[in-house]
Amino acid sequence: MKRGAEVKKASHSRVEKRLNAAWVQSAPPGRHADGGGLYLQVDSSGARRWYIRLVVRGKRRDLGLGSLKYVSLAQARAKALEMRAIARAGGNPRAAERRKEGHGITFRDMAIEVHSRKFKGGQHNGKHVAQWIRTLEIYAFPLIGDLSISEIHSDDVEQIIDPIWDSKPETARRVLQRVSTVFDHACGKGYRGASNPARGLRGLMREQRVTSEHFQALNYHDVTKLMYWLQENDAIGSYALRFAILTAARSAPVRLATWEQVSEDFTVWTIPGGNMKSREEFQIPTSIPVRNLLLDLRSRFGKRAGYIFPSPQNPAKPLSENTMRKLLQSQYPGATVHGMRASFRTWAAEAVNARHEVAETALAHTVSSKTVAAYLRTDYLNERHMLMEMWGMWVMGEWEWFDDRMDIETEINDRLFGGVLAQT
Structure with missing residues (x-):
C-alpha cells in the first residue's frame, strides 16, 4: 500500500487507494492517483497541481484543476466529481467551467x-x-x-x-x-x-438621417497601423502618402513638391503660392519622421532636381493624383487622402488639446478676418513645429509620451535642440 494513502473498501470487494490531505503536501515527484481519474502531479521542482483524466465526447482529455497551493484535496475531488458528471452527460467540462466563470464577470x-x-x-x-x-x-x-x-x-x-x-x-x-x-x-x-x-x-435599427457629407477620414487611432503597413511598401506612392499624413498637407502640394522647396537641413518645407489653395506661400515645419523619410529618398535616388515624388512612368512628371488614393483605399475602402487632414485635426483637439489657432494654421486654414489678420502677423511657426513633432510621434506609434504635455515637450526639445526650442 502507498505510504500515507487512505484505504477504502469499494463495492464488489475491490480495494481503492486514495490520497490523504497530509500526505499530498510532501508527496514525491511523479503522478499520484486518487481514483476516478483524479491525479496529483508533482514536478521535480516541487510544484504540485491537480488534473483529471476524462473522456469528453469520445476523446480522452487531461484537464487541469489548479495548483495544490490554491486547490485542496477536498476541493479537487468536488471539482472532479462535477466534471465527470458533465462529461457523462455528453457535455464539455471545460466549456461549462468557463461559462460558470463568466457568471462572476461583469x-x-x-x-x-x-x-x-x-x-x-x-x-x-x-x-x-x-x-x-x-x-x-x-x-x-x-x-x-x-x-x-x-x-x-x-x-x-x-x-x-x-x-x-x-x-x-x-x-x-x-x-x-x-x-x-x-x-x-x-x-x-x-x-x-x-x-x-x-x-x-x-x-x-431604423435608418439614421445623414445631414451632411464630409471627406471620409480614418479614426486617428488607426493612423499608426496604416503607417506601419506603408513602411513595408517602398513604392514612391507609399512615400508620398506617408509624407502627406505626417505633414497634414493637401495631396496637390505633396505631388508637386520639389527638392528646391525643402530647406537644406530638411526642417522646413515651403510651398509656393501657386500650389496652395489660398494662393499664398506657406511653410510647414517638418517633424523628425518627415526628415528621415526625405533622407531615405535621397539615399535611394541621390541628389537630383525635380519632383520629390515623381511619376514612376515619367520622372519629369509628378505622381498621379490617383496613386495615393488607390493605395489608401486598398486598406481602408472609402477613405480619402484629404480625410487624413481631418484625422490630424481631430487628433489635435482630442489627444493634445492644441490651441485652435495653431491647429487651424497647421492646416493652412484662415483663422481670422482680414482686419484681424492685418494686425496679427504670426504664423505660429514654433508652436506648429511642436505640434507637428507630436503628430509625428503619434503616427509612428510613440503613444507612451502622451500622458503628460510637459513630458512630451521636454522629450521633443531634447531630441531636436537639446532643450532650447523656443516656446510661444
Whole structure:
C-alpha cells in the first residue's frame, strides 16, 4: 500500500487507494492517483497541481484543476466529481467551467480587459486609451456595467443605443461597435453560452438621417497601423502618402513638391503660392519622421532636381493624383487622402488639446478676418513645429509620451535642440 494513502473498501470487494490531505503536501515527484481519474502531479521542482483524466465526447482529455497551493484535496475531488458528471452527460467540462466563470464577470470587468488588450498591449498608455473606454463609461456602464457578461441580451444593448441613435448617430455607431467588441472577446473566452447580443443589432435599427457629407477620414487611432503597413511598401506612392499624413498637407502640394522647396537641413518645407489653395506661400515645419523619410529618398535616388515624388512612368512628371488614393483605399475602402487632414485635426483637439489657432494654421486654414489678420502677423511657426513633432510621434506609434504635455515637450526639445526650442 502507498505510504500515507487512505484505504477504502469499494463495492464488489475491490480495494481503492486514495490520497490523504497530509500526505499530498510532501508527496514525491511523479503522478499520484486518487481514483476516478483524479491525479496529483508533482514536478521535480516541487510544484504540485491537480488534473483529471476524462473522456469528453469520445476523446480522452487531461484537464487541469489548479495548483495544490490554491486547490485542496477536498476541493479537487468536488471539482472532479462535477466534471465527470458533465462529461457523462455528453457535455464539455471545460466549456461549462468557463461559462460558470463568466457568471462572476461583469460587463465593466470585460470592457476594461478588452480595453487594456486592444490599446495598451503592454507598451502604450496615451490619452487614446481613455477615449475608447470613455464612451462605454458614459453610455454602457450605467445600464449594463454591473450585469454579468453571460446574462446580457440584445434588449439590454438596444436600451443603450436607441436613445442616441438619432441624436448622436456617429457616437451611437461607435458605442455599438465597442460593445460588440467586448462581447466578441467574452464569447471567445467561453464566458457566454449565447452569441454576441450586439451582433446584427445595427441592421435592425431604423435608418439614421445623414445631414451632411464630409471627406471620409480614418479614426486617428488607426493612423499608426496604416503607417506601419506603408513602411513595408517602398513604392514612391507609399512615400508620398506617408509624407502627406505626417505633414497634414493637401495631396496637390505633396505631388508637386520639389527638392528646391525643402530647406537644406530638411526642417522646413515651403510651398509656393501657386500650389496652395489660398494662393499664398506657406511653410510647414517638418517633424523628425518627415526628415528621415526625405533622407531615405535621397539615399535611394541621390541628389537630383525635380519632383520629390515623381511619376514612376515619367520622372519629369509628378505622381498621379490617383496613386495615393488607390493605395489608401486598398486598406481602408472609402477613405480619402484629404480625410487624413481631418484625422490630424481631430487628433489635435482630442489627444493634445492644441490651441485652435495653431491647429487651424497647421492646416493652412484662415483663422481670422482680414482686419484681424492685418494686425496679427504670426504664423505660429514654433508652436506648429511642436505640434507637428507630436503628430509625428503619434503616427509612428510613440503613444507612451502622451500622458503628460510637459513630458512630451521636454522629450521633443531634447531630441531636436537639446532643450532650447523656443516656446510661444
